[in-house]
Amino acid sequence: MIINHPLLGPRDSEEFVYLGAADLINRPNNWEQDASAEDFYQYQYIRENIAGDHRELWYHEQGDQSWLVVTRNTLSHEIINVELAQDVSRGIGRGK
Amino acid sequence: MSDYELVVESALNGAEHEFEGVTVSEVVGKSLVMVALPRPKFKEIESSMTKSCGLVLPEMEHSTQSNDSSITLWRLQKNQVLAYFSYEGNDAEVNIANRLNAPAYYTDQSDTWAMIRVSGPRSRDVLERICPIDISKNVFSVGNVSRTIMEHIGTIIYRDDDDSYVLLTMRSFGVSMLHAIEVSAKNVL
Structure with missing residues (x-):
């Protein structure tokens, strides 16, 4: 598989490490409240098993060490979109 | 001592x-020093390097050279460059920090x-x-x-x-x- 890195261009997937669903970006902010237990349970364990377009985190370990959000079709392995996780995180109003 | x-x-x-x-x-005969670039200081670092030896920060996966071609900077990550330069002493970190004269963080990796x-x-x-x-x-x-x-x-x-x-x-x-x-x-x- 070739991942089209937003800064570096096309790179072999061998250079990357796969982490999992991009939901991990949305870490609950309410850890001081009672409701946080349920939110963290959802955040940590509950995943959709998507047959189709799936947004996931990849780490460019053997490259520029950036985190990417890759949209990949789990049926065909076609890679539809690649974004810097930093930009995605900022786009939804989260920290750095 | x-x-x-x-x-x-x-x-x-x-x-x-x-x-x-x-x-x-x-x-x-080459030394390699990592130069970490704090994000708020990119411009200050670049202008200091330009002033001291004519270097600009390279684009990703590109390099730039000092006026006398003795120092090459490699940009492999957004927030750091590697300085590849001719030097054989045991204090490459001090040597390059003095030559670049920029407010970055230096780590000798030679x-x-x-x-x-x-x-x-x-x-x-x-x-x-x-x-x-x-x-x-x-x-x-x-x-x-x-x-x-x-x-x-x-x-x-x-x-x-x-x-x-x-x-x-x-x-x-x-x-x-x-x-x-x-x-x-x-x-x-």
Whole structure:
């Protein structure tokens, strides 16, 4: 598989490490409240098993060490979109 | 103060091998220092480097050179550059910090890398068998630098001349990388 890195261009997937669903970006902010237990349970364990377009985190370990959000079709392995996780995180109003 | 001094030994003992159209040799006499760039200071760092030795921050996977060509900066990550320069002393970190005179963070990495030069008219033929990125003449130009994986070994590749490439691997993988290049050369040539 070739991942089209937003800064570096096309790179072999061998250079990357796969982490999992991009939901991990949305870490609950309410850890001081009672409701946080349920939110963290959802955040940590509950995943959709998507047959189709799936947004996931990849780490460019053997490259520029950036985190990417890759949209990949789990049926065909076609890679539809690649974004810097930093930009995605900022786009939804989260920290750095 | 101790009464002895540690003497640096090169990672590959000055290895040099000749093949038809390709020379594989260890790069000696070079130092490598990581220069970490705090994000709010990019502009300040760049203007300091420009003032001290004519350097600008390179674009990703590109390099820039100082006015006297003695210092090369490689940009392999957004928030850091690697300074590759001619120096053999034990205090490369202090040396480059003084020469760049920029408010960045410096870490000497000289002895943690094995540096191998693959040069000659058939160097690309040898490297394309083990390098997953496109290093064809017009795509990977002189001055381009990239971090990738070759034979399962994390490697930095830098094109320093028309037919010359410098490969860097972690020091402990130096012998394995040298072997991989030699096997490729024997297969291709």
